[in-house]
Amino acid sequence: MNTYKPMLANSIETPFDAPDWIFEVKWDGIRAIAYVNEVLSLKSRNGKELINNFPELSELLNLTSNVVLDGEIIVMRDGRSDFQEVVHRNQLSNRLEIEKAQKITPAIYVIFDILEKDSISLIDEPLKKRLDILNRVVKQGKFTTISIPVHEHGIQYYETVIKRDFEGIIAKKLSSTYQPDSRSSDWLKIKRVKSCDCVIFGYTIGEGVRKDTFGALLLGLFDEGKPVYVGRVGTGFTDLELNQIKQKLDELIISKVWFTDADIPPGSTWVKPQLVAEVGYQEISRDLRLRAPRFLRLRDDKPAELCSIIQVKTQKLDEYYAKRDFTVTPEPTGGYTRGEGNSFVIQEHHSRLTHWDLRLERDGVYVSWAIPKGIPNDVNEKRLAIQTEDHPLEYGGFEGIIPKGQYGAGKVTIWDRGFYLPIKWSNDKIEIIFAGERLKKRYELILINKEKNEWLIFKKQT
């Protein structure tokens, strides 16, 4: 048998209908190529053997023979695939634990392609033919299922899938070949856009056709009762909505200026914060701005004071997840620990370039910096600290070796940990007093280059 690396999909934003395409659920699990011979081997994208952690999937040996299959290992919970659970199962190493987990959270292998049959490669055959063969030569089992795609009608299927709280859909061209290890536009993933219920705090002046209504809505969320600016939305409105919203806003105008953030256009009008808009967006930036925002609808059913910043903070670990392959790295997946308050950890990290990672607990995650020369000990010696992606709180206890080829490969040990007292915490200046085992003094972090995420850290005279 040949070995194969999975074909990958490009991303697009909106679903579509097309006669030569099929549409499938985008499963949130571990991608795995199955080699079914006298024995069964299940390989992750990075070539890690997965069968030992998912022994129930060896039923495949009774359902087919002499094939190479492509699919996703998932664990279902509450009617949807639970990514954290499948990753947790993959990280178990104790035989008894694996046996127990297999009963409580059984895995399912969802098969969606066939790459080889009886030593003949099928990857140059069109997808349509491969699927015919797949359905002929593989039987369904208790832990094995064959994906049932929908033809042509991607838009309606996307709506159905999103309503059931799945992450999105994959579209595949029926005439396409299988292109191992490459990201192709013959396969497209269409992921759900996030949405957030924002309070309208004001609006900007409209121009041209919008001169009688408004340019954009100024949006905020509440952080423990205090309003925080999260950006403005100027697209997604119908003409009717523009007029209706403008009418409502006119009755709410006040003279109070809610926000003075530099990116708010001058001459904006402020209103009593009573209207709630559901806004779609792609992600939230570090300085709390909604990226690619789009107006979806007014929400008359939700009180403004319930629109909390928590809605967008659950997305904070996206970058952490995107950078790591949890089938390979021993780093924690996170999401289980409740915060203790103001904990910190400094990890010595022998990756390509040795550095020290400073992590300060804040709003349920570790805000993190890589410090190439480590924490300075002399008063006023300024050292570079590069802000990296937020880490889950479970990372506070992490020591181990991140394997070769992985993001941050190398040995990680804890240099110090404990608690800190925040004196000041703003977007560009943080002042704290460490109460660790080694570190006990007052330090300051100052943002010097926002694009490059560069800060300076130094010890203060006390």
Ligand code: MN
């Ligand atoms: Mn590091």
